[in-house]
Amino acid sequence: MSVLISAKTRVLIQGITGYQGEFHAARMREFGTQIVAGVTPGKGGTDARGVPVFETIAEAVAATGATAACLFVPARAAKDAALEAIEERLDPVVIITEGIPVHDSVQIVAWAGQTGVRVIGPNCPGLTSPGQCKIGIMPNPLFTEGPVGVISRSGTLTYEIVAALTQHGIGQSTALGLGGDPVVGMSFTDGLRLFEDDPQTKAVILIGEIGGSAEEDAAQFIRAHMTKPVVGYIAGRTAPVGKRMGHAGAVISGTAGTAASKIAALEAAGVKVATLPADVVRLVREVL
Amino acid sequence: MKLHEFQAKEMFAAYGIPTQKGLVIEDPAQVTRLSLKYPVVLKAQVLVGGRGKAGGIKLAATPDEARVRAAAILGMDIKGERVRRLLVAEAVDIGAEYYLAFIIDRTARRLTAIASAAGGIDIEEVARTSPEKITRQTVHPFVGFHAYHARKLGRSLGLTGTLLSDFGAVAGALSKLCIAEDAELAEINPLAVVGGRLLAVDAKVIIDDNAVFRHPALPPNEELTELERLARGAGLAYVELDGDIAVIGNGAGLVMSTLDVVAHFGGHPANFLDVGGGASTENMRQALAIVVRKPGVRALFINIFGGITRCDDIARGIVATPPPVGMVVRLVGTNEVEGRKILEAAGISAYRDPQEAAQAVVVLAASPSGQVGRVRK
Known part of the structure; x- marks a missing residue:
């Protein structure tokens, strides 16, 4: 089992003819993902390395039965692309694009909420279920199938931790990158709920970072609803107040959003929080 | 991007919000x-x-x-x-002071109006000590902020008559400003009663950095240091800190974690630069040129986990721009073998383990010869 996606997922790539879209569509296929269609306005009727390209999602779905979307379109065109994917009820809609204006993300997320479509990102690496499907840009060779669910606001830090798990013989059910923007679709809480209900997942790793209160909200959910063990890691312990630390969402404002507040909340909910990324594997071993 | 008070007030005036x-x-x-x-x-x-x-x-x-x-x-x-x-x-004679702001609420994932009758003081303090004095109104992006929302908020502050209608006009204008100008925060504190009317005595506006491209008339961003501005111009995320170890990595989370690991082993990062996903050789060259320009840098730490970013591209950038200070490189991931070959040909050996590498750079920065030569594994 896996969460959100499976071997049956039929993926449509928005922006498949661009540099990143074309490259990552090929990597996803190598992983075993069914890439059934591409959409690039102005390039309908062509094909991208054998994948048919359409002008609209409606046409693409009618012709190919696509069920999920992955966006590589530039930030200024991303709102239009995401709203279209949601309107056509592709699910999940995975937005890789970085730098989308936050008011645009607010609209995207609101429309998703109204239609029941699950949006992942923006500014995220996507999600990977080893042996099943990958949507996004996570490097293929890191993964191996197994019992650990991973949810994260950071791409490369996810790779770092997944690579260490695999190296130590611990596989993953699904790795889910939520994205580094202040407003994103799926939250830690949404991801935890899916992993709690997934029979393959035996433990969950939550990789958070400074800014906002998503980790504190997750801690409340864990305390109230999680029966499976959760291991945490929070990046940004030494970050100064008020600086945007690379991710648009990683800013400590006033006393809110600090690593200390997040770690305290998670520990109070029974989560074992690693001080160094390298400690995560050891803590996972202890709870498996 | 934060605007100065006078810039924010010019914007207020353009939307019809009264100021002195x-x-x-x-x-x-x-x-x-x-x-x-x-x-x-x-x-x-x-x-x-x-x-x-x-x-x-x-x-x-x-x-x-x-x-x-x-x-x-x-x-x-x-x-x-x-x-x-x-x-x-x-100068004006101020009567009652109110607080009004529109902010992107990350939890509600909506634009949200915040109003309080306890204006003129730090709103975070009010939120901590007496949250009941704060009223919030989330704005549905497809419905918008309307007169009835403003009336509701105004009534929660106890306003009547002219002040209530003034408040409606100000709140309506501020919501329009926030959306049209892509503000992540637009705040009036205090919104004061002066001569029986409402007046914005202070003004704070923060424009969403991601939306600056839609607003070519905005003034230059004065929050950034010279190096931060240079980096942003090159499409790189750079932040200055106050230690002596320059840090380059790929991906915001990895870089933040790298700073924490360096600090854990007793080091002090001078800055950090995130070359981002899919960094090219040219990005890496620019990154190297920027981080070592910060005065007081004694050592450089490059921590790369190649995903979309390819290790050989990174290695070519490093070799092309040898830093003037000692350097520790940790390089793993996509095209790692090719990357290591390029570095080794230039006499640089790279670590695989991030913690060992962090410890090495802390030692390097602390050594008297930190400014010269290169450290070997």
Whole structure:
């Protein structure tokens, strides 16, 4: 089992003819993902390395039965692309694009909420279920199938931790990158709920970072609803107040959003929080 | 991107939000030439908070007094920021003070109006000590903020009559500003009663950095240091800190974690630069050129986990731009073998384990010879 996606997922790539879209569509296929269609306005009727390209999602779905979307379109065109994917009820809609204006993300997320479509990102690496499907840009060779669910606001830090798990013989059910923007679709809480209900997942790793209160909200959910063990890691312990630390969402404002507040909340909910990324594997071993 | 008070007030005026009559000066001599009614208030235009407590806001009853005060404030250092400009405004008799802001609420994932009758003081303090004094109204992006929302908020502050209708006009205008100008925060604190009407006595606006491309007329971002501006121009995320180890990595989370690991082993990062996903050789060259320009850098730590970013591209950038300080490289991921070959040909060996690498760079920065030569594994 896996969460959100499976071997049956039929993926449509928005922006498949661009540099990143074309490259990552090929990597996803190598992983075993069914890439059934591409959409690039102005390039309908062509094909991208054998994948048919359409002008609209409606046409693409009618012709190919696509069920999920992955966006590589530039930030200024991303709102239009995401709203279209949601309107056509592709699910999940995975937005890789970085730098989308936050008011645009607010609209995207609101429309998703109204239609029941699950949006992942923006500014995220996507999600990977080893042996099943990958949507996004996570490097293929890191993964191996197994019992650990991973949810994260950071791409490369996810790779770092997944690579260490695999190296130590611990596989993953699904790795889910939520994205580094202040407003994103799926939250830690949404991801935890899916992993709690997934029979393959035996433990969950939550990789958070400074800014906002998503980790504190997750801690409340864990305390109230999680029966499976959760291991945490929070990046940004030494970050100064008020600086945007690379991710648009990683800013400590006033006393809110600090690593200390997040770690305290998670520990109070029974989560074992690693001080160094390298400690995560050891803590996972202890709870498996 | 944070605007200065005077810039935010210009924006307010364009949306019909009333503010005091005032002008901006950069030289104390200019103050006596302004046609303003005295007394006036002189306000340092800085982006850091707490300027009042730091002596950056003064009243003056006469032009002579204003000149003396202006000379004292201009050039003053407030929390590391030099005062280059003063806003001189006609002083007003303030009655009740309210708070009104629109902000992107990350949890609600909506634009949200926040109002309070406890204006004029730090709103975060109010939120902590007496949250019942704060009213919130989320704005559905497809419905918008309407007069009835404003009335509801205004009534929660106890407003009636002219003040209630003034409040509606101000709140409506502020919501329009926020959406049209892509503000992540637009705040009036205090929104004060002056002569029976509402007036925005202070103004704070933060524009979403991701949306700056839609607003070509915005003034330059003054929050950034010279190097931060240079990096942003090159499409790189760069932040200055105050230690002596320059840090380059790919991906914000990995870089933040790298800073933590360096600090854990007793090191002090000088800055960090995130070359981002899919960094090219050219990005890496620019990154190297920027981080070592920060004064006081004694060692450089490059921590790369190649995903979309390819290790050989990174290695080519490193070899092409040898840093003037000792360097520790950790390189794993996509095209790692090719990357290591390129580095080894230039006499550089790279670590695989991030913790070992972090410990090595801390030692390097602390060693007297940290500024010369290269460290080998």
